[in-house]
Amino acid sequence: xxxxxWLLSGVYTVPSESPRPRPDYAPNPAQLSPYAKVIxxxxxxxLPSRFRxxxxxxxxxxxxxxxxxxxxxxxxxxxxxxxxxxxxxxxxTVTAGHLGxxxxxxxxxxFAIWWAWMNFTWFATSFDTDDWLxxxxxxxxxxxxxxxxxxxxxxxxxxxxxxLIIGYILMRVVMIAQxxxxxxxxxxxxxxxxxxxxxxxxVQVLWVAWMIIDDRMxxxxxxxxxxxxxxxxxVIAEARGTTPWxxxxxxxxxxxxxIIVLGESMLASANAVxxxxxxxxxxxxxxxxxxxxxIVTAAMWWIYFWPPHHRAIGGLGGxxxxxxxxxxxxxxxxxFSAGVGIEVDSQLGNSAIDPDLATFMVSVPIAVFVLGxxxxxxxxxxxxxxxxxxxxxxxxxxxxxxIPIPTFLTTFFMVIIVITxxxxxxxxxxxxxxxxxxx
Numbered sequence: 001x002x003x004x005x006w007l008l009s010g011v012y013t014v015p016s017e018s019p020r021p022r023p024d025y026a027p028n029p030a031q032l033s034p035y036a037k038v039i040x041x042x043x044x045x046x047l048p049s050r051f052r053x054x055x056x057x058x059x060x061x062x063x064x065x066x067x068x069x070x071x072x073x074x075x076x077x078x079x080x081x082x083x084x085x086x087x088x089x090x091x092x093t094v095t096a097g098h099l100g101x102x103x104x105x106x107x108x109x110x111f112a113i114w115w116a117w118m119n120f121t122w123f124a125t126s127f128d129t130d131d132w133l134x135x136x137x138x139x140x141x142x143x144x145x146x147x148x149x150x151x152x153x154x155x156x157x158x159x160x161x162x163x164l165i166i167g168y169i170l171m172r173v174v175m176i177a178q179x180x181x182x183x184x185x186x187x188x189x190x191x192x193x194x195x196x197x198x199x200x201x202x203v204q205v206l207w208v209a210w211m212i213i214d215d216r217m218x219x220x221x222x223x224x225x226x227x228x229x230x231x232x233x234x235v236i237a238e239a240r241g242t243t244p245w246x247x248x249x250x251x252x253x254x255x256x257x258x259i260i261v262l263g264e265s266m267l268a269s270a271n272a273v274x275x276x277x278x279x280x281x282x283x284x285x286x287x288x289x290x291x292x293x294x295i296v297t298a299a300m301w302w303i304y305f306w307p308p309h310h311r312a313i314g315g316l317g318g319x320x321x322x323x324x325x326x327x328x329x330x331x332x333x334x335x336f337s338a339g340v341g342i343e344v345d346s347q348l349g350n351s352a353i354d355p356d357l358a359t360f361m362v363s364v365p366i367a368v369f370v371l372g373x374x375x376x377x378x379x380x381x382x383x384x385x386x387x388x389x390x391x392x393x394x395x396x397x398x399x400x401x402x403i404p405i406p407t408f409l410t411t412f413f414m415v416i417i418v419i420t421x422x423x424x425x426x427x428x429x430x431x432x433x434x435x436x437x438x439x
Contacts, residue, residue: 054129057187061244068252071138072124078142080260082113082149083334087268091338094361095345097352106154106338108223110331112148112164112243115230116141116171117257118323119200123175125244125250127182137174141241144170146279164324165211169204192241199233202235214289231324238316245319252423258304261333262297268337269293272344273310286344292407293340299414300333300369303390306421308428332368339365341406356401363400363410368393381426389420393426 086109093102120141128134144167151163176197184216206226213219217336237243273290312322338363345351346358374390382390393413400409 024338054131056182059186066249078145085152087338091341095351112168141174187244192237195237247310247313265337272341292411307381308425329372332365334366359401367397
């Protein structure tokens, strides 16, 4: 493989022939052409320096066989720690009867988690060199995630954001350094890399200033403004100097993170059910809840991986919608585990919120997850039947509190969605029949 040849020789190598185009993905010529000279690794400038550093050049967006690296998967693990801690505090806060406060803090914290992860992920698909400096800087970012995770408790306890902001800014400062390093050999993408670095730096200064605001209303308003400023940076940068992204690689990264978050939800749900066995004599209802939770989690996985996600990354607009839309998908997947724990506490009589609200804490995250996946990936690749049944069943999931059996209707409608997807294939899928495509 090419990367093995690089590791042995200390230089990049490229195949003698151009990669064969994939039948289901046609790279955007406007995206590829600016990097034709930059991606040529045969020049002497591509040789590692005396510090064994590789020039951080734009990666080929049409590269075949591009997959998530072991470093990227390792990087994801610390983010799951942060998601798990945030979901745990959401569970405790809502169970104590503070539903609005718990949701608001969870969504604020999850923005910091998601945004830092997403920025690294898109940078890596464009400029990953995998040399020692890139690895060290990535590990420093992982340390920032752990600091952020340590600051989640104080946020929920007394609204102290200091530790969380320190961890977040550390991650973002490392990204500034990464973008500046990329700017040295970015070619026509250099303007975008500089805008990223400058934009991130300015907003981090504003985050420090945000912490000194005492008024709650003003603090909330400024927080929302800073969130808009953060998400505007890629829009401005990419509009003035596009960086290359690899559709299959980036969507695989999103899929890997989805699996890890769903796995965390499954673990937390199982722990909540198992831990309740010692405090309840109604074992049947707890076992039923555990079984239904497993089925629902499996259905969420099935639904997410049914469509070909890489087709949604077809241009700047589609890429932004796909990337930003995953905030709701990831946050919902993380909140699902908290919802199961809240439902268990409600059954045991240990919850201060209404039993119907406890059930909604399970059904709402599932409905948000399914609708998010449908809008971003399923809808463009599905026929009329799938595009009718999936959103309808997702909305009907919200009817779950109407019956006395927790999560039964949720499970029923999720199974209906899966059965529908089994009977239909995405448009353009080689394995689909004409009938399946029309479905």
